[in-house]
Amino acid sequence: MTIFSYDFMIRGLLAALFTGLAAPAVGTYLVQRRLALMGDGVGHVAVTGVGLGLLTGQSPVWTAVGVAIVGALLIELIRERGRAGGDVALALIFYGGIAGGVLVTGLAGGSAQTLQTYLFGSITAISPEDVWVVVALAVGVIFVALGLAPQLFAVCQDEEFARAMGLRVRVYNITTSVLAAVTVTVAMRTVGLLLVSALMVVPVATAQQLTRGFKTTILTAMVLGCLTSVGGVATSYYLDVAPGATIVLLALACFMAAWPVGGLVRYRRRLRQPFGEGEGGSMPHTVVPEAHDHAHGEECGHPAVPHADHVDYVHDGHRHAVHGGHYDEH
Amino acid sequence: MSAVITVESGNLAIGRRPVLRGIDFSVQSGEVVAVLGGNGSGKSTLVRGLMRLIKWSSGDIRLFDTPLARFRDWHRVGYVPQQLAATSGVPATVMEVVSSGRLSRRRLLLPMSQADRTAVRDAIATVELTDRRQDAVSQLSGGQQQRVLIARALAGEPELLVLDEPNAGVDHHNQLGLAHALAHFVEAGATIVVVLHELGPLTELIDRVVLLQDGRIAYDGPPVHHTALELVSEHTHAHHRPPSHPDHVPLEAGWQL
Numbered sequence: 001m002t003i004f005s006y007d008f009m010i011r012g013l014l015a016a017l018f019t020g021l022a023a024p025a026v027g028t029y030l031v032q033r034r035l036a037l038m039g040d041g042v043g044h045v046a047v048t049g050v051g052l053g054l055l056t057g058q059s060p061v062w063t064a065v066g067v068a069i070v071g072a073l074l075i076e077l078i079r080e081r082g083r084a085g086g087d088v089a090l091a092l093i094f095y096g097g098i099a100g101g102v103l104v105t106g107l108a109g110g111s112a113q114t115l116q117t118y119l120f121g122s123i124t125a126i127s128p129e130d131v132w133v134v135v136a137l138a139v140g141v142i143f144v145a146l147g148l149a150p151q152l153f154a155v156c157q158d159e160e161f162a163r164a165m166g167l168r169v170r171v172y173n174i175t176t177s178v179l180a181a182v183t184v185t186v187a188m189r190t191v192g193l194l195l196v197s198a199l200m201v202v203p204v205a206t207a208q209q210l211t212r213g214f215k216t217t218i219l220t221a222m223v224l225g226c227l228t229s230v231g232g233v234a235t236s237y238y239l240d241v242a243p244g245a246t247i248v249l250l251a252l253a254c255f256m257a258a259w260p261v262g263g264l265v266r267y268r269r270r271l272r273q274p275f276g277e278g279e280g281g282s283m284p285h286t287v288v289p290e291a292h293d294h295a296h297g298e299e300c301g302h303p304a305v306p307h308a309d310h311v312d313y314v315h316d317g318h319r320h321a322v323h324g325g326h327y328d329e330h
Numbered sequence: 331m332s333a334v335i336t337v338e339s340g341n342l343a344i345g346r347r348p349v350l351r352g353i354d355f356s357v358q359s360g361e362v363v364a365v366l367g368g369n370g371s372g373k374s375t376l377v378r379g380l381m382r383l384i385k386w387s388s389g390d391i392r393l394f395d396t397p398l399a400r401f402r403d404w405h406r407v408g409y410v411p412q413q414l415a416a417t418s419g420v421p422a423t424v425m426e427v428v429s430s431g432r433l434s435r436r437r438l439l440l441p442m443s444q445a446d447r448t449a450v451r452d453a454i455a456t457v458e459l460t461d462r463r464q465d466a467v468s469q470l471s472g473g474q475q476q477r478v479l480i481a482r483a484l485a486g487e488p489e490l491l492v493l494d495e496p497n498a499g500v501d502h503h504n505q506l507g508l509a510h511a512l513a514h515f516v517e518a519g520a521t522i523v524v525v526l527h528e529l530g531p532l533t534e535l536i537d538r539v540v541l542l543q544d545g546r547i548a549y550d551g552p553p554v555h556h557t558a559l560e561l562v563s564e565h566t567h568a569h570h571r572p573p574s575h576p577d578h579v580p581l582e583a584g585w586q587l
Contacts, residue, residue: 032420147439154430157422158415164381165434165486166404204420212466213423269469308503 003237011131012123012190012233012243018138019190019199020229020247024207024221025145026183027200029176032156032214037090038075038177039197042184044094045071046193047101049185050118055108060118061133061185068181071097076177080170121192121244123233130189137186141179146218152176153214190229191244199225202251209255209262224254271314274306275330286329288320296320296327332359333395334490334521335380340389342372342379349375350545353389359489362512362522362535364553367542373525374412376542377492380523381409393490405434408483410493414467414475421466424478428454428463431482453484456511473504480511491515493524497532505531529553 003009023039030038049067053060071093078089105115117125126134145152155162155172163169180200187196207220232247239246294300296313303314312319312330320327333356340353350372357363367373378384380391382398391398394406408431429442429450436446454463457477462470467478476496483491491512497505509531512522516535529536533553541549 028420034416034419150430150433150436151438153422153426154433156419157427157430158411160383160415161409161411161430161482162433163383164404164407164409164411165431166402167433208421212421212464212469214420214426217420273469274471 003234008124008126009233009237011126011128013230014131015123015126015134016190016229016233016243016247017226018135018142019187020226021222022138022141022145022183023187023196023199024203024225025142025218026176026179027204027225028214028218028221029145029152029156030180031201031204031208032153033176035075035079036201037197038072038180039184039200041075041090041094041097042068042072042181043188043193043196044101045074045097046181046184046188047098047115047119048096048104049101050115050188050193051101051104051108051110054110054114055104061130061188064118064188065137065182065185067097068184069178072177072181073174076173080173118188119192119194120242121188121190121195123190123236123243126189134186134189137182141183141186144175145179148172148175149215149218157214190233191247195244195248198248198251199229202248202255203228206251206255206258209258210265224251228254271303272305275308275312275319285323287323288318288327288329292327296322333357334359334361334393335523336390336392336395337380338390340379340391341387342375342384342389343387344375344384348387348545350379353547355540355547355550357490357521357523359521360519361537362516363524363538363540364529364532364536365523365525365540365542366528367548370544371542372545373542374494375545377494377523377525381407381492405486406489408486408488408491410479410483410491410496412494412498413472414479421468423464424454424459424467424470424481425450425463427467427478428481428485431485434486449487450485453481456484456514457481458507471504473500473507476500476504477507477511480508484515488520490521490523493522495525495527497526497530502531508532509535 003013027039030036046064046068049064050060052058052067053063056063074093075090102115151167151172152175154165155167155169156176159169162172183200184193184196187199191199203221203224204217206224207217211217211220228251229247232250233243235241235250236243236246296302296304296315298304300313304311305314305319307319307321307330310321312321319330321330335355335357337353337355340350341348342350342353353376365373365376375384379386380393380398382401386398393401394403396403429446431453432442432446432450436442442450454460457480459474459477459481462474467475470478480493480496496508500508512524512532512535516522522535524532526532529539536553538551539549539553540547
């Protein structure tokens with residue numbers, strides 16, 4: 001029996017595919033604004049939304065979207081004020097959200113079991129209508145996140161400059177918050193509210209080990225998110241383990257694999273960072289005493305580092321600069 | 331000549347503490363004006379106020395003859411902040427950061443036009459970073475990052491360039507590069523307001539100096555030797571009116587009780 005023989009698995013894979021694309025797209029903006037934990041906060045608040053849905057008999061997805069948006073806007077308000085103690089205020093929102101959710105679910109007569117399907121995902125229990133809601137919301141999120149990318153990038157990168165350019169910074173900040181809230185609810189059924197932040201942040205952290213630019217980071221993160229969530233669902237089917245946890249562990253494994261590579265890339269970049277100019281102007285002229293059995297150049301293997309108007313070759317802990325027919329010690 | 335910036339009796343308070351008091355000054359089209367002053371003199375506050383990053387408490391402030399509150403043509407103004415906002419987080423290339431300066435002229439949801447691309451490429455070439463355009467800005471030196479910020483402002487093809495201490499923490503070589511890039515810009519007929527700690531390599535470009543001291547304009551005129559400016563600032567202090575009640579006596583002004 002293949003994985004595609006079951007309708008619920010096809011629905012699960014579809015939800016995973018779109019969630020995996022949308023979550024890192026929004027996560028990139030959150031990481032850029034140093035709000036990596038915002039997804040977590042919104043996830044906690046959304047628990048109350050789920051509880052309200054169960055209590056009122058509405059679809060928990062829609063009540064979760066509503067409450068998550070309110071929570072995300074509150075977090076944005078706290079961030080905008082920029083007061084010291086903002087992280088404490090965030091913590092209060094986290095705890096309030098999750099405690100409220102447990103309480104309201106209890107009032108609704110729901111068990112811990114009911115809540116658990118939202119906290120840790122229940123990809124195999126997604127109804128056909130749920131899948132279309134998830135796909136539609138995810139497509140909307142991806143469209144906004146990529147379509148407004150230049151503006152959102154500018155605002156996340158340097159908010160003051162964006163304001164000085166006449167961009168409506170507030171509107172874009174609110175957009176990012178709403179995107180985060182919607183993404184959390186989209187990912188609620190696949191990885192669950194407690195692990196959603198991982199799917200928003202870990203692929204981004206993995207991508208930026210290897211990338212130098214924003215565009216490549218966001219696209220790489222989306223591909224990684226998509227691969228890990230679809231791969232996670234498939235793995236969980238064959239190994240009969242929890243899909244949400246499998247997705248997150250797979251994403252973390254990718255990070256662990258990319259991290260040493262990123263470390264190496266950064267190390268090599270650091271070696272080639274230009275040397276400072278120094279204040280003096282003229283340097284004492286010291287000729288390298290020992291003879292070279294090769295000429296320093298592009299092929300010699302010694303790191304060539306720009307130094308003012310010339311290049312120094314790093315040779316056994318010394319900086320050798322070409323000067324006429326010999327090398328100078330710099 | 332038309333007025334690019336006009337400030338009439340501008341007062342600006344931050345958190346109800348008056349910072350700028352009774353500012354009157356204007357900048358005409360094509361002028362290069364340096365705003366000088368010590369730490370805490372309010373020179374950064376002045377340009378941040380002009381960029382509408384801080385609210386003025388009172389006064390008539392105009393950009394291109396339009397009251398600041400109603401000014402919408404932000405693409406005519408290029409702002410260069412003191413330093414690049416924190417460079418960690420998600421990496422961004424020189425090209426991406428400079429392109430973001432073009433947004434004031436771009437339409438929502440449309441890709442960059444040929445003119446946009448040309449402007450970005452030219453701005454990067456002006457600050458001589460063409461060979462680094464695909465590198466992450468976090469890999470650049472402080473001086474190079476400063477040049478990225480200037481290119482970002484130039485990418486919008488502004489008529490007025492406002493720079494906040496572009497030479498702070500920048501080595502001599504890069505300061506000369508800045509002077510060179512700005513000279514180009516001035517030749518094209520643009521207007522510059524630059525906040526400086528000292529005139530340095532930019533001296534030759536400067537038409538006029540505005541010296542701020544303690545939130546008031548202490549000198550406004552042609553650049554004179556720096557020590558002369560210090561003397562002016564040393565001897566300019568405004569006396570408070572004799573107070574009507576004794577708890578409002580400014581101690582430093584030396585009123586006898």
